[in-house]
Amino acid sequence: MAMAIDQHATSEEEAMMLAVVRDLVSEKVAPRAAEIDESGEFPWDLKELFAQNDLLGIPIPEEYGGLGGSFVTYVKVVEEIAKACASSSLIVAVQELGMLPILIGGNDEQKKRLLPTIASGKKIAAYALTEVSSGSDALGSMRTRAEKQGENYVLNGQKIWITNGSVADVVCVFAVTDPSAGSRGVSAFVVEKGMPGFIVGKKEKKMGIRGSPTVELVFDNCVVPAKNRLGEEGEGFKIAMKVLDKSRPGIAAQALGIAAGALEYATNYAKEREAFGKPIGQHQGVGFMLADMKTEVEAARLLLYEAARKCDTGAPDVSLWASMAKLKCGDVAMSVTTDAVQVLGGFGYSAEYPVERMMRDAKITQIYEGTQQIQRLVIARAMVGKR
Numbered sequence: 001m002a003m004a005i006d007q008h009a010t011s012e013e014e015a016m017m018l019a020v021v022r023d024l025v026s027e028k029v030a031p032r033a034a035e036i037d038e039s040g041e042f043p044w045d046l047k048e049l050f051a052q053n054d055l056l057g058i059p060i061p062e063e064y065g066g067l068g069g070s071f072v073t074y075v076k077v078v079e080e081i082a083k084a085c086a087s088s089s090l091i092v093a094v095q096e097l098g099m100l101p102i103l104i105g106g107n108d109e110q111k112k113r114l115l116p117t118i119a120s121g122k123k124i125a126a127y128a129l130t131e132v133s134s135g136s137d138a139l140g141s142m143r144t145r146a147e148k149q150g151e152n153y154v155l156n157g158q159k160i161w162i163t164n165g166s167v168a169d170v171v172c173v174f175a176v177t178d179p180s181a182g183s184r185g186v187s188a189f190v191v192e193k194g195m196p197g198f199i200v201g202k203k204e205k206k207m208g209i210r211g212s213p214t215v216e217l218v219f220d221n222c223v224v225p226a227k228n229r230l231g232e233e234g235e236g237f238k239i240a241m242k243v244l245d246k247s248r249p250g251i252a253a254q255a256l257g258i259a260a261g262a263l264e265y266a267t268n269y270a271k272e273r274e275a276f277g278k279p280i281g282q283h284q285g286v287g288f289m290l291a292d293m294k295t296e297v298e299a300a301r302l303l304l305y306e307a308a309r310k311c312d313t314g315a316p317d318v319s320l321w322a323s324m325a326k327l328k329c330g331d332v333a334m335s336v337t338t339d340a341v342q343v344l345g346g347f348g349y350s351a352e353y354p355v356e357r358m359m360r361d362a363k364i365t366q367i368y369e370g371t372q373q374i375q376r377l378v379i380a381r382a383m384v385g386k387r
């Protein structure tokens with residue numbers, strides 16, 4: 001029997017995958033979400049579940065062990081997981097972020113050597129760009145150095161805020177190879193767990209996404225074989241920028257999922273909870289709030305799916321669309337989760353109800369992978385240019 005095509009699915013294959021993901025989320029992810037937040041532990045069981053269901057290599061080409069799926073499908077999967085658990089959605093999103101430098105900047109040998117184990121989930125990937133004195137201006141103020149010594153590079157420096165850094169087997173690290181060349185002197189390297197001088201530092205205590213480990217990474221005379229340099233020396237900047245074009249829609253999808261999850265919870269609550277003799281959703285003040293939340297979520301979704309489509313087609317304006325999607329979805333996540341707390345009144349402020357966690361989780365989507373201010377810079381520059 002032909003299955004009902006999902007409202008948002010672009011093919012039967014995608015509809016089937018989303019149906020599987022929805023079942024996994026309702027049976028295995030949603031019941032764990034509050035406890036993952038409470039414990040702050042990385043959910044290894046869910047990482048395994050996602051690996052078994054081929055969710056960790058969706059946009060990786062089949063020849064490198066992935067599903068060869070579209071970015072559109074990938075963002076919808078992240079969205080579905082984030083509806084229930086933002087921390088768990090990052091397992092999929094950061095696996096993609098960590099593998100993109102290899103997919104974009106790697107040669108065929110590197111892709112064949114490194115991508116299959118990432119696609120299968122046997123190895124976890126991470127992405128290390130940010131440093132203590134360089135966040136938004138990540139490439140201009142970078143301090144981590146990589147010096148060529150024979151057949152190796154020796155890395156020295158420190159990265160901070162690295163998602164999954166403590167659980168990763170493969171970390172794409174950006175470091176300066178030519179200090180006189182500014183951002184054109186940055187190169188990209190794959191550092192693998194166990195390489196001498198690769199040290200996991202302190203773990204951050206965070207407001208939200210508490211089940212996603214964020215750590216400091218230290219490189220103390222860390223020896224990395226030259227065969228692990230991605231692209232030519234000095235191409236790190238180009239690789240990092242191209243990665244962001246394809247990874248920002250993943251974070252936008254996380255944001256959209258958080259917003260959609262909060263909207264669904266608040267809507268159901270507004271149908272049940274009564275005040276002044278009728279369900280609170282029947283009071284215009286609450287009904288209009290829900291109407292605005294719904295409109296914002298659907299508008300953000302259309303923007304995101306278009307940005308993901310542009311990732312798939314290699315559209316020349318993909319940076320603009322990736323930034324617009326990240327900006328809109330992040331802001332919608334924050335406003336919709338804040339309003340969801342309002343709809344639940346005092347119960348919304350309690351950790352017993354999921355919208356409290358969703359509001360805390362939403363905030364990060366306005367900060368990482370470029371703050372909302374940086375997205376506006378990218379958008380404005382695409383519109384009016386830059387001197």
Ligand SMILES: Cc1cc2nc3c(=O)[nH]c(=O)nc-3n(C[C@H](O)[C@H](O)[C@H](O)COP(=O)(O)OP(=O)(O)OC[C@H]3O[C@@H](n4cnc5c(N)ncnc54)[C@H](O)[C@@H]3O)c2cc1C
Nearest residue numbers: 127128129130134135136161162163214368369370371373
């Ligand atoms: C939980 C978490 C996970 C993260 N995961 C990763 C990861 O996996 N890998 C990684 O490399 N990094 C990661 N990051 C780092 C993240 O990308 C940076 O925190 C972010 O880019 C902002 O940099 P910053 O914190 O140094 O802020 P700053 O750059 O110091 O910015 C501070 C404020 O100034 C504003 N600002 C800065 N420059 C401008 C400007 N030109 N115009 C207008 N406003 C401006 C910013 O918008 C912000 O509001 C993570 C961060 C967090 C909190």
